[in-house]
Amino acid sequence: MQEWFSQIPRIEVDEPRWFLLVPLMVAAFLFLRWREKRGSYPVMQFPGLEKLRDAGFGASRAVITLPRWLRWGTLLLFLTALSGPRLLVRQSEAESKGIDVMLALDVSESMLQKDFAGESRLDAAKKVARSFVLRRTNDRIGLVVFRGRGYTQCPLTLDHEVLAMLIDRLSPDLIQDDGTAIGTAILISLNRLKSSESQHKAVILITDGENNTGEVWPSTAAELALHNGIRIYAINAAFAVAGDRAGPTGQGESHKTIDDETLKSIAKMTGGEYYRVEDPSAMQRTVAAIDRIEKKRLTGHIEEHRSGLFFQLVYSALVLLLIDVLLSNTRLLRIP
8 A cells, every 4th residue: 555655746836935825715715705794885776677687697596606616716726837847756667668568469269169158268368468569658568479480570669559459360370371380489589678778678478279380489489588687477277278178089188288388488497477368357367467467577767757747727717818808708607
């Protein structure tokens, strides 16, 4: 809770002595109200007021007193502007600059298998990936898709709307090569991240198979990631993998173990995490957990960003004053 409060922007003022005039403004307001109640203002009586009200010239008390509140609001805004207010936002250097993340998403045919609520693994992965992209507003995020081979679908970008659109359009038809080239996908992601100047880089790998093709083994790619300070988060998206039930050869359970061990090792080697999800909702929780872990890593030198509010307050005061003048000389015209 204390960390959450520390992230709330604060207001600073350079000349707080201007606020000493606030009691005088309150006193003047109360004095004018007192004179008004005593009837100290000159009044000109007009005959036939009821007819004027019936004709639509009457106004409620709230509307009648609106110009008064507009004037006092104008004075208060001018007074606040003279105090030199500034908006103070405290951020770590990494938070202000964001991190670089490459999403490596498996689009093989097996990802079309529908698990539990009738949602395919690929659809669940696309949904949480899209949510992750739209939530990380300060981060540059890219997308690598892979099957028997892989390629960059989108380089690192801050245009998250376009990236989310590309994620929505993913399908196995993008790549014709059969197999699952996990090592190749990691290597492509690393090549996109190596040229980045960010001190915080990560790869989020989502797959439901084992590496069975490609020229680079996942362990070799993980060593390169470690050398370049890039973390790998590996997500086994096989909610109800066929490997959990022994196939015709009886090798199903062994296949699942090999998948888990491979993904666990590359995640552990690079300082990332391994996740095995059991259903589509667990996929959402998994990506949310990665999001929290990366945010906790965003430590370092705290930067304070200040932006003056003088002109915003003056412009707001002028708008109120303009509304007051227009109303006082048209609909709320008073005689005398």
